[in-house]
Amino acid sequence: xxxxxxxxxxxxxxxxxxxxxxxxxxxxxxxxxxxxxxxxxxxxxxxxxxxxxxxxxxxxxxxxxxxxxxxxxxxxxxxxxxxxxxxxxxxxxxxxxxxxxxxxxxxxxxxxxxxxxxxxxxxxxxxxxxxxxxxxxxxxxxxxxxxxxxxxxxxxxxxxxxxxxxxxxxxxxxxxxxxxxxxxxxxxxxxxxxxxxxxxxxxxxxxxxxxxxxxxxxxxxxxxxxxxxxxxxxxxxxxxxxxxxxxxxxxxxxxxxxxxxxxxxxxxxxxxxxxxxxxxxxxxxxxxxxxxxxxxxxxxxxxxxxxxxxxxxxxxxxxxxxxxxxxxxxxxxxxxxxxxxxxxxxxxxxxxxxxxxxxxxxxxxxxxxxxxxxxxxxxxxxxxxxxxxxxxxxxxxxxxxxx
Numbered sequence: 001x002x003x004x005x006x007x008x009x010x011x012x013x014x015x016x017x018x019x020x021x022x023x024x025x026x027x028x029x030x031x032x033x034x035x036x037x038x039x040x041x042x043x044x045x046x047x048x049x050x051x052x053x054x055x056x057x058x059x060x061x062x063x064x065x066x067x068x069x070x071x072x073x074x075x076x077x078x079x080x081x082x083x084x085x086x087x088x089x090x091x092x093x094x095x096x097x098x099x100x101x102x103x104x105x106x107x108x109x110x111x112x113x114x115x116x117x118x119x120x121x122x123x124x125x126x127x128x129x130x131x132x133x134x135x136x137x138x139x140x141x142x143x144x145x146x147x148x149x150x151x152x153x154x155x156x157x158x159x160x161x162x163x164x165x166x167x168x169x170x171x172x173x174x175x176x177x178x179x180x181x182x183x184x185x186x187x188x189x190x191x192x193x194x195x196x197x198x199x200x201x202x203x204x205x206x207x208x209x210x211x212x213x214x215x216x217x218x219x220x221x222x223x224x225x226x227x228x229x230x231x232x233x234x235x236x237x238x239x240x241x242x243x244x245x246x247x248x249x250x251x252x253x254x255x256x257x258x259x260x261x262x263x264x265x266x267x268x269x270x271x272x273x274x275x276x277x278x279x280x281x282x283x284x285x286x287x288x289x290x291x292x293x294x295x296x297x298x299x300x301x302x303x304x305x306x307x308x309x310x311x312x313x314x315x316x317x318x319x320x321x322x323x324x325x326x327x328x329x330x331x332x333x334x335x336x337x338x339x340x341x342x343x344x345x346x347x348x349x350x351x352x353x354x355x356x357x358x359x360x361x362x363x364x365x366x367x368x369x370x371x372x373x374x375x376x377x378x379x380x381x382x383x384x385x386x387x388x389x390x391x392x393x394x395x396x397x398x399x400x401x402x403x
Contacts, residue, residue, distance in 0.1 A: 074149055
């Protein structure tokens with residue numbers, strides 16, 4: 001059951017909100033244990049079942065940025081020696097995301113009931129990844145929870161902004177291509193038929209390119225709905241395929257061979273591999289567990305397969321570098337850095353250097369692609385316009401010349 005309450009803190013500040021409990025007395029007990037002086041408490045109005053499910057659907061999303069902010073701020077609160085429960089409540093009051101607020105309330109209640117923070121976080125896997133939970137668990141075991149949250153905040157922030165930059169680079173060409181597709185659709189369905197009607201009435205021999213454009217235009221005009229349906233089915237089928245086990249493996253391998261993007265994606269995954277493994281080792285996790293978690297979060301089945309093979313070899317007593325040097329997807333520089341780190345006992349710091357290097361390389365590669373995209377788009381649009389001009393306007397010009 002959910003209860004709405006109004007209360008004062010021990011400092012006299014007003015607080016209001018909702019709390020879940022099995023009864024009114026249990027809700028009062030939860031609030032009093034949080035040092036709240038209750039002014040009013042009553043059962044919250046319940047939404048109908050359909051509205052509840054719709055509300056939970058629209059409130060379930062928690063952006064990665066929220067987790068980054070949470071990690072940074074809770075690290076700061078730990079540095080200030082604020083107790084864990086109070087830190088969680090402070091974060092709950094500050095967040096504006098309803099789904100995240102609900103999750104933090106549940107986590108605070110679990111911790112207050114005696115559960116460890118890592119176990120409470122693990123019950124919200126849609127928000128906190130296995131990587132995140134494992135790091136927190138290692139921080140609890142080593143007594144370095146403050147440092148762990150600091151590592152997490154820095155690592156997640158780097159990955160968040162790197163991913164955001166890549167998505168931003170892809171947004172411009174996607175928008176241009178979508179706009180070009182919409183313009184071509186309008187041209188083929190409404191504009192071209194009106195122009196070609198004049199050419200058909202002339203009875204003259206039309207160029208091959210003009211006949212192709214007229215054929216495509218007629219097909220769009222009559223079967224536009226079937227074409228859109230086929231495109232939607234093809235897109236849905238492709239999406240389903242790349243999310244299947246076999247399709248994902250093939251697609252991930254194909255991604256690493258796309259001209260122009262091959263180098264960018266390789267650098268991105270190498271940066272993620274080095275960064276995550278570095279953070280996990282710094283957090284005190286055993287090397288095998290750190291590799292397992294890194295394999296789960298790297299996001300590409302090719303590199304995941306390399307890491308899984310590495311795990312088996314490490315269990316047999318071999319080194320990480322001995323496996324990586326046999327893989328063409330891993331540059332020699334990375335292998336050498338890992339070898340030096342293993343030999344010197346400073347694998348975390350050498351991986352950190354690798355991560356920093358490839359993050360800079362990714363930033364440079366993205367800037368280069370963005371710079372190149374604009375002229376490429378202009379050329380593609382120019383070619384499309386030129387085809388229409390040659391196919392439609394030139395025959396009309398020749399026809400006018402004959403009169």
